[in-house]
Amino acid sequence: xxxxxxxxxxxxxxxxxxxxxxxxxxxxxxxxxxxxxxxxxxxxxxxxxxxxxxxxxxxxxxxxxxxxxxxxxxxxxxxxxxxxxxxxxxxxxxxxxxxxxxxxxxxxxxxxxxxxxxxxxxxxxxxxxxxxxxxxxxxxxxxxxxxxxxxxxxxxxxxxxxxxxxxxxxxxxxxxxxxxxxxxxxxxxxxxxxxxxxxxxxxxxxxxxxxxxxxxxxxxxxxxxxxxxxxxxxxxxxxxxxxxxxxxxxxxxxxxxxxxxxxxxxxxxxxxxxxxxxxxxxxxxxxxxxxxxxxxxxxxxxxxxxxxxxxxxxxxxxxxxxxxxxxxxxxxxxxxxxxxxxxxxxxxxxxxxxxxxxxxxxxxxxxxxxxxxxxxxxxxxxxxxxxxxxxxxxxxxxxxxxxxxxxxxxxxxxxxxxxxxxxxxxxxxxxxxxxxxxxxxxxxxxxxxxxxxxxxxxxxxxxxxxxxxxxxxxxxxxxxxxxxxxxxxxxxxxxxxxxxxxxxxxxxxxxxxxxxxxxx
Numbered sequence: 001x002x003x004x005x006x007x008x009x010x011x012x013x014x015x016x017x018x019x020x021x022x023x024x025x026x027x028x029x030x031x032x033x034x035x036x037x038x039x040x041x042x043x044x045x046x047x048x049x050x051x052x053x054x055x056x057x058x059x060x061x062x063x064x065x066x067x068x069x070x071x072x073x074x075x076x077x078x079x080x081x082x083x084x085x086x087x088x089x090x091x092x093x094x095x096x097x098x099x100x101x102x103x104x105x106x107x108x109x110x111x112x113x114x115x116x117x118x119x120x121x122x123x124x125x126x127x128x129x130x131x132x133x134x135x136x137x138x139x140x141x142x143x144x145x146x147x148x149x150x151x152x153x154x155x156x157x158x159x160x161x162x163x164x165x166x167x168x169x170x171x172x173x174x175x176x177x178x179x180x181x182x183x184x185x186x187x188x189x190x191x192x193x194x195x196x197x198x199x200x201x202x203x204x205x206x207x208x209x210x211x212x213x214x215x216x217x218x219x220x221x222x223x224x225x226x227x228x229x230x231x232x233x234x235x236x237x238x239x240x241x242x243x244x245x246x247x248x249x250x251x252x253x254x255x256x257x258x259x260x261x262x263x264x265x266x267x268x269x270x271x272x273x274x275x276x277x278x279x280x281x282x283x284x285x286x287x288x289x290x291x292x293x294x295x296x297x298x299x300x301x302x303x304x305x306x307x308x309x310x311x312x313x314x315x316x317x318x319x320x321x322x323x324x325x326x327x328x329x330x331x332x333x334x335x336x337x338x339x340x341x342x343x344x345x346x347x348x349x350x351x352x353x354x355x356x357x358x359x360x361x362x363x364x365x366x367x368x369x370x371x372x373x374x375x376x377x378x379x380x381x382x383x384x385x386x387x388x389x390x391x392x393x394x395x396x397x398x399x400x401x402x403x404x405x406x407x408x409x410x411x412x413x414x415x416x417x418x419x420x421x422x423x424x425x426x427x428x429x430x431x432x433x434x435x436x437x438x439x440x441x442x443x444x445x446x447x448x449x450x451x452x453x454x455x456x457x458x459x460x461x462x463x464x465x466x467x468x469x470x471x472x473x474x475x476x477x478x479x480x481x482x483x484x485x486x487x488x489x490x491x492x493x494x495x496x497x498x499x500x501x502x503x504x505x506x507x508x509x510x511x512x513x514x515x516x517x518x519x520x
Contacts, residue, residue, distance in 0.1 A: 039502060039516045041258040042247055043238035044369075045207050047399050049189035051173040052121045052128060056367075056398040057420060058238075060170045060512035065212055065236060066195040067173025070095055070114070070152075071164065072222040073424075073508035078164060080223045082109065082174060082196065083152075090159035090461070093167075095152045101220045103176035104200050105193025111145035111152045117174045117196075118143050118154070120183075129406075129443045133428055134166030136461075137435045137442060159461045161469070162427050169422045170512040173197065199236055212236040230503050230517025244372055248497070251275075257502040258516060261495050262372050263321035274500030279323050281332045281509060282494035284419040284429065285370060287380075287487040292447045295413045296360050303484035305356025306414065308349035309387040310380060316490045319376035323495065327488035329477050330419070330429035334509060337426050337470035344481045345488055350387065358388035365394045366416035367401040370492075377416055405445060406438050416489075417445070424509050426473040430457050433480055452479035 044058045051063035070083040083095040101109040122131045122141055131139040135156060142155040156163065166172070179186040179194025186194055189201055198221070199212035214234045241247045244262035251259050252268070261277075269275045287306065289297035297303050316324045325332060328342040364381055368374035374395040381393040394404065398418075405415050421428045433450065434457045436442025456475035463469035480486045494511070496504050505515045 036518070037234040038237060039233040039235070039258060039518060040237045040239060040256050041504075041514075041516060042241050042256065042260050043210065044242075044398065045240055046210070047402075048187045049201065050179075050183065050187040051171050051175060052123075052126060052130075053187060054128070054130065054171045055402045057511065060420075060422070061514065062201075062210065062238070063173050064170035064197070064513050065199045066197045066201060067170065067175060068101070068197040068220060069170060069172050069174070070167045072224075073165075073168050073510035073513060074222075074225050075508050076225040077508070078168060079225060081168075082114065082220065086164070088164045090161045090163075091156045093154045093163055095154075097150050097152060098220060099150065101196070102217065103178075103193055104195040104215055105176065105178060106217075107176055107178075107193070109174060109176070109196055110147050111150060112147055113176065114152045114174055115143045115145035116177070116180055118152070118172065120175065120180055121172055124441065127406075128171070129431070129438070130169060130171040132431055132435075132443050133162070133423055134169065134172060135163060136160030137431065139441075161461060162423050162425055165423050165425065168510070198232065202235075208240055210238040212238075224507065226505070226507050228505060228507075228515055228517070230519045233516060233518055236516065251497055251499055254499065256499075258496060258498050258504050261497050263323045263493065263495060264372055266321075266323075266495060266497075269497055276498045278496045278498070278504070280494045280496070280506050280511075281325070281334055281491055282420075282511060283369075283492045284327065284331055284421055285319070285376070285489040285492055286327065286330060286417055286419070286429075287489065288415050288417045288432065288446045289485065290409070290413050290415075290446050291449070291485070292409060294410060296362065297413055297446075300484055301356050302360060303487075304346060305353045305360075305387065306362075306384060307346040307484055307487040309353035309357065309383045309389075310487070310489075311348045311383070312489055315376055315379055318379045319371035320490065320492050323493040325491040327490050329426065329474070330486065330488055331421055331424075331426055332491035335421070335424055335426060336466075337473050339474065342478075342481070342488075344478055346484070353384075353387035356387075357384060359390065360388075361390045361392075361413075363392050363394075363411070363413045364415070365396070365401060365404050365412040367398045367418055368395050369398060369418060370416055380416065409437070409439055409447070415445075418492075420511050422510075422512055426470075426477060427460065430473065430476050430480075433485060434476070446485070448480070448485045450479055450483055450485055452476075453483075453485070 046058040047055045054060045068082045071078045072081045086095045135141045144153045174196040185191040198218045202211045202213045204210040248265040250256040329338045366377035370376035377395045381391045431443040432445045433448045437444045437447045453476045456472045460472035501519050503517045
């Protein structure tokens, strides 16, 4: 049983001071020198402990820590997780559930347990857009369990070729019966025994640190084909460290073991023996226009003016210091179907931008993860002002950004969208531009009405082969770019630094699945 309790941190105690105490307790040096069984790493502030309510990366990472999914990503493709084998078509998946897997409270993970959890994930009205990425825009699967045969069957009303990959997203992690019986407690992190995965939430200080303990009885690790070396930590401690300079200091002083850092602090680790810096392809940044009545961006010329105001190379330098990638689509070049270049994306045209934007009032909302303290957002705001626009910017935390863009459709005109693309396909970003709007249960963020994009997207779902699917997906993206319904910017980098004796891997581009290990 876990000893779970939220600990409210006193306002006078700073994050850095708290880490100093942790550092003194754990000691310095490599794991072999200290005998540590703990990994201390960084995280942004999560919004919920309910896997189905994930909003931003910290929610997904914590969901992965405690809840197992049916399949997992690897460099070789998808590998078994809670499902040992499967057969799929665009409208159906049949999964054989691993024998012997249990919940944290000892409950057997049967096909019925899996079915009930997936039904909860797909429930209408949850406010999450992830079910649409997993089961398609309708997001209304029929799920049946056969405990005797050991299988779960998922039937879809409409074709959705990405369902299998979607079931690797940590939001689909299987929640055990105690969690489903108390959704409020699940979200608050106070329910015991809800975990299907390796780690149990032990304690947490909201906005400061989150401590997890490895289950003694857990033996359901994925069947990775890649070489995953090292030992899982008995204790995982996620620490909120908002300042990238402070984060680098904490790694250097042995108070953190693995940490996300900004590109601006990478050079501090050059020449340091045993420290490793890994640059991973990460979030796709693009501008989304609010095309609802009352917004200046009902007009395509005004939208084009925004695109013409921006130097994408300068934006990348401000945001990523050369570690990012100038976008040619809505996903990185490592994703299938993405072209090497795209002449449809507008180039900077200062004169054209000024003609279109002079005197235009723009409410710009963006998450402050875009460069250090949201420096990329500030660059965009200044570029628009230089073209004559009157810009009010909200450079805010991710939770506030999500609430404003998804919950207040009339309160913004322009947003910088940070797409994590857990599916690793062009399908995922396109769901933000087609179909019903967010307030009607769909994923269409800006209320885009682009008939060609809709037609091409629909064609991709029933394409006869991969070549035809790519043609349709790229046709949908190009239709959006030509009408300036979206303006692709860059693919940003996720940069991990590891001190000697600790490793982290992100296999198959799986952004929500960092595999932390103590080196053997």
